[in-house]
Amino acid sequence: MAIVIGIDVGISTTKIVGINDEGQVVAPKRIKATDPVASLYGAFGKYLYDNKISLSDVEKVMITGVGAAYIDSPVYGLPTAKADEFISDGLGASYETDIDRMIVVSMGTGTSLVQCIGDDIRHIGGIGVGGGTLMGLSRIMLQTDDIHTINKLANEGDLKNIDVQIGDISPNPLPGLPKDATASLFGNAKSNATREDIALGIITTVLQTIGSTTILSSLGSGIKEYVLIGNLTLLPQCKTVFPSMEKLFGVRFIIPEYSEFCTAIGAALVYVKGKKGKE
Template sequence: TGVGSKYVEKAVYDRPTYKVDEFVATGTGGYYLTDKKEVIVISMGTGSFFVKVTENEMKHLGGVGLGGGTICGLSSIILNTGDIHEIVPLSRKGDVAKIDLRIGDLAKEKLPGLNLDVTASNFGKADAQSKPEDIAAGIVHMVIENICQAGILASRNTGIKDYILIGGLTKFFECRQIIEDFKSLWDVKVTIPEYSDYATAIGAVIAPDAEKEEI
């Protein structure tokens, strides 16, 4: 499944092979990993998209061009490395509070519905003296935060308050920090299930036969 499946044109290792639409695989896999009857699945890969899943419906709600590709691309330009295995430990050493401008930097008291630690401007504090580790933390935080926020905004009219995060970016520790921040900001429940980075593959396996296109 996914964009890369377009290049698979024959059986793999002589084994029967089939393709499943990425939105179907993502929705199916995400739903399988939760015990909720209705949920918004936020898939965070190279780019990101959102799928509404209930017992009777699966609907693609849209997406954004933010994801692992953004993190690697910006890091290549700014930090001279696009290697995720170098970016991850670097970001863990950084302090995003030295990069992002927060409500607390602009106001002495919290605003209605906005705590002092809510981001007012990603990279609003960054300057030429910013340290590489802080920049790395800022890049990762900006991408993950805005993916989650876009997913919540894209699904506001569904009335669903349960969200599942899946994809490779769920392995960044920043994900769990952002989830905690969003609980009070949006009155939603966001969880990262076990095997979150394999959800789409799981969905491709268990998808209904009618959704499988044999090669």
């Protein structure tokens, strides 16, 4: 069995997948990253062991992500190359959704936006708001950056105690804006707001900011489908924030099955599809 390994070495996590000779994704895996080199080799070794893959089965190792800059030699002596992260985002999202006109929204520590129209994949920008923002604000405001604790708190929160909604400033809906639409993030926050309300406010602020930026980035392109990838797609609040924005703006946000592994999948596909990687 020949297999191509894709590894996304990120700031906080390393993700690894395989693409077999039938073009199928094999057992994606993620581990928490502390040191990028150690996490890459640890993830690779565990992946091979868990899936009973021998080194001789590996045709190519493709690495991408910010941590790839620390890797300067072949992984375990195997043929190794570096894949462009934005190309990997586009190829992975296309593979997972079979959509050929979209903006890929990579929600990691920050957020990058990649426009895909057929084979034309290009980075169109990004914002410094993402998982790093969520963690930083939570450390300051909630005295924790444990995502499970933050989620548990947010599940009990009420946005009416944090945000200003249209209904708070107008007795009637405004043109194109229902009364429950957000007028000001954190605009209604009180000094005695509960930790639960604050947690929900932080998550909503990050997700709404990413969603609004994505919609604005597509103006004039005719694109109305946005594929969300990265670790933040695992937040349960994605299932409420983005559908509300879909209804409000007439667009579509899609979270594919392997959303957190799309970049790693795309890195492997760079080789599979014969695109250029840096050896």
